[in-house]
Amino acid sequence: MRKRVVILGSTGSIGTSALMVARQIPDRMEIVGLAAGTRVAELEEQAQEFGVDHLCIADASKKAPLSGPGRRVYSGEDGLTDLIEATRPDLVLVAIVGVAGLRPTLAAIELGCDIAVASKEILVMAGEVVMNAARKKGVAILPVDSEHNAIFQCLEGHKGSPEDVSRLIITASGGPFRTLPKEQLINVQVEDALKHPTWEMGQKITIDSATLFNKGLEMIEARWLFEIPMARIDVVVHPQSIVHSMVEFIDGSILAQLSTTDMCFPIQYAVVWPERLANKLKPLDFPSLGKLEFEAPRVDDFPAINLARQAGERGGTLPAVLNAANEVANEAFRNRSLSFPGIWEVVEETMARVEHVDSQELEVVVAADLDARRVAEQIFASK
Ligand code: NDP
Ligand code: MG
Numbered sequence: 448m449r450k451r452v453v454i455l456g457s458t459g460s461i462g463t464s465a466l467m468v469a470r471q472i473p474d475r476m477e478i479v480g481l482a483a484g485t486r487v488a489e490l491e492e493q494a495q496e497f498g499v500d501h502l503c504i505a506d507a508s509k510k511a512p513l514s515g516p517g518r519r520v521y522s523g524e525d526g527l528t529d530l531i532e533a534t535r536p537d538l539v540l541v542a543i544v545g546v547a548g549l550r551p552t553l554a555a556i557e558l559g560c561d562i563a564v565a566s567k568e569i570l571v572m573a574g575e576v577v578m579n580a581a582r583k584k585g586v587a588i589l590p591v592d593s594e595h596n597a598i599f600q601c602l603e604g605h606k607g608s609p610e611d612v613s614r615l616i617i618t619a620s621g622g623p624f625r626t627l628p629k630e631q632l633i634n635v636q637v638e639d640a641l642k643h644p645t646w647e648m649g650q651k652i653t654i655d656s657a658t659l660f661n662k663g664l665e666m667i668e669a670r671w672l673f674e675i676p677m678a679r680i681d682v683v684v685h686p687q688s689i690v691h692s693m694v695e696f697i698d699g700s701i702l703a704q705l706s707t708t709d710m711c712f713p714i715q716y717a718v719v720w721p722e723r724l725a726n727k728l729k730p731l732d733f734p735s736l737g738k739l740e741f742e743a744p745r746v747d748d749f750p751a752i753n754l755a756r757q758a759g760e761r762g763g764t765l766p767a768v769l770n771a772a773n774e775v776a777n778e779a780f781r782n783r784s785l786s787f788p789g790i791w792e793v794v795e796e797t798m799a800r801v802e803h804v805d806s807q808e809l810e811v812v813v814a815a816d817l818d819a820r821r822v823a824e825q826i827f828a829s830k
Contacts, residue, residue, distance in 0.1 A: 450718060453480035453501075453534055453560075455527055455551060456542035458489040460649045461565045461591065464710045465540055466493060468718060471711075471726055476718050480534040482527055484543070487512055494518075503530045505547070527551035531558060538718065540591070541566045544651045545774055546816060549573055553809070556580045563717035565591040567668045568774070572767040572816060574671025575807040588672065589717040594618060594665055595672055596713035597691035597704035602673065603721075605696075614695040615669055618685040619744060620645045622657040625686065629748040635787035637780065645688035645708050651777055658790050659744065660773050663755025667766050670759050677759040682752055684742045689731065707731055750791045754798065763805040764815035765798060771819035772797035779827050789830055797823045 452469070456462045462483075469476045482503035483490040491513060494502055500517050504510055507522040514520050521529040528551045531539060539555040541548040542565040549569040552562055553576070562581070564570060570577060581588045590596050594617045605611065623642050624632065640657040641650060648656070655661035666680050691713075693703040706712045707729045715726060746752045758765040776793035779785035785793065801819050804811050 448537075449475055449477055450537040451477050451479045451534070452538045452540060452718065453482070453531055453536040453555075454478065454540045454542065455482045455503075455548055456484075456540075456544070456566070457481040457493055458483040458486040459542055459544070460647065460652075461540075461542035461710060461714070465542065465714050465718075466497070468711050468715045469497065472715065472719070472724060475724060479536050480530045482521075482530055482543075485509065501530050501534050503527055524550060528554040531555045531560065536560055538563055538589075540714070540717070541569065542591070544568070544649060546572055546770070549577075549809075549813075552577060553580055556584050556586050559584055559586055561587040561589060563589045563591050563714070567592055567664045568770050570668040570671050571664050571770045573807060573809060573812050574668065574766075575762075576809050576812070578671050578674070587720070589720055590668075590672055591710070591713050591717050592665060592668065593708075593710065593713050594692040595669060596716060598669065598673060598694055600704045600716065601692075601694040601702040609674065611696050611698075612673075612675065612694055613679065613697045615673060615675060615680050616693040616695060616701070617662065617665055617669060617680065617682050618688070618690050618692050619659065619662045619682050620656065620688045621684040621686055621742075621744070622659065624657055624749075625684065625745075629745075632748070632788050633786055637783060640780070640787065644686065646710075650781060651774070654777050654780060654790075655773070658777075658787070659749040659751040660755070660777070660790070660794070662744070663751040663758075664770065664773075666752070666755050667759040667769075677756055680759075682744050684744050685740065686742075687736070687739055689736065689739055705731060750795065754791070754794055758798065761803070763803055763807065764801075764812055765803060767812040767815045768798055768801045768803075768819040769794055771816045772823040775820055775823035776827060785827050785830065789827065792830070793823050793827050796826045800826075 478497040480501040484505040503521040503526040538561045540563040548566045695701045758769040772794040776790040
């Protein structure tokens with residue numbers, strides 16, 4: 448089947464990888480809509496290459512250069528939903544940083560589109576709402592995040608009870624400061640944090656990988672995607688990023704998914720699912736890999752994992768608060784207004800200060816998100 452695909456966030460790291468996949472498998476993937484935030488020239492180039500007439504740009508003032516005969520250009524957050532409504536795709540790839548993709552994702556589910564989700568923030572914030580909506584509509588939520596894609600693949604053949612799964616084991620590269628002594632974390636500069644040892648990604652997620660908030664967000668993401676309690680989600684550091692994650696069953700057997708570090712693997716899998724398709728991606732060569740290493744994460748020196756565990760266990764609005772505070776602190780660090788350890792401090796203090804609501808109703812989590820941003824801004828301004 449050739450799937451009609453809309454990409455939200457097409458000019459970013461995941462978006463451009465998705466277009467690389469589309470170039471490789473044109474018989475299976477037709478791009479029918481593209482959305483970006485600000486990069487008009489790149490969006491125009493993509494539209495021309497893939498012959499796409501439905502485009503969305505977040506910044507309404509940038510609409511004009513994209514218009515042309517036969518073109519429909521949308522803008523703003525409503526524009527993302529308009530784009531999906533106009534194109535009625537089989538699959539929407541959500542690859543926008545942060546929560547901007549949440550409402551369009553819910554709109555796409557209502558229209559019966561399958562969702563390939565890279566934007567972990569929307570599952571962290573409103574995973575319960577998204578998964579319930581998808582179940583009700585009978586649409587698939589296909590994880591693109593490499594760890595969750597790995598777990599999804601490991602679980603696919605399992606015909607027994609969900610209770611047969613004893614543990615999800617999420618692997619983490621450990622980031623650029625895996626071995627840096629705790630007392631030196633205060634000196635970390637933006638440039639150092641942007642040097643990821645194994646993955647090339649957008650700036651926000653690269654900083655999240657350095658603080659380990661990326662792993663924390665992924666634990667909560669897994670909790671909703673696979674409906675498993677936080678207590679059965681573990682993290683292990685695996686510096687080579689070859690084993691993308693694992694599932695342990697009650698009989699002690701563990702299944703893992705491995706590949707070279709290239710996001711085209713999970714993206715292609717989400718697009719051609721439930722089938723498989725040969726491709727030209729680099730295969731794994733075990734003798735040249737030599738060894739795969741595993742170690743415990745430094746949870747006391749990098750508090751993100753424990754904060755996320757706490758948020759995932761409590762549920763309600765706490766994951767949304769953690770996510771929003773982290774977005775504010777991550778950006779403040781990138782703007783050089785906050786120290787590296789300050790990111791954890793802002794998140795922890797925001798989680799303690801914002802009033803908890805034991806609900807994940809959409810309007811409740813959206814309000815908690817806004818509240819947390821305001822509180823996090825105040826906390827970081829006072830530092
Ligand atoms: P990038 O920063 O590289 O790209 C973000 C994309 O979103 C850009 O195309 C940007 O457009 C677009 N965008 C931002 N705001 C809006 C908006 N309001 N409306 C429409 N488009 C918008 O991020 P990544 O690709 O790295 O990450 C995307 C998501 O995927 C994140 O949630 C991340 O956590 C997740 N992810 C990423 C991985 C990776 O390897 N990169 C791996 C796993 C998950 P523009 O640039 O034109 O402003
Ligand atoms: Mg990941």
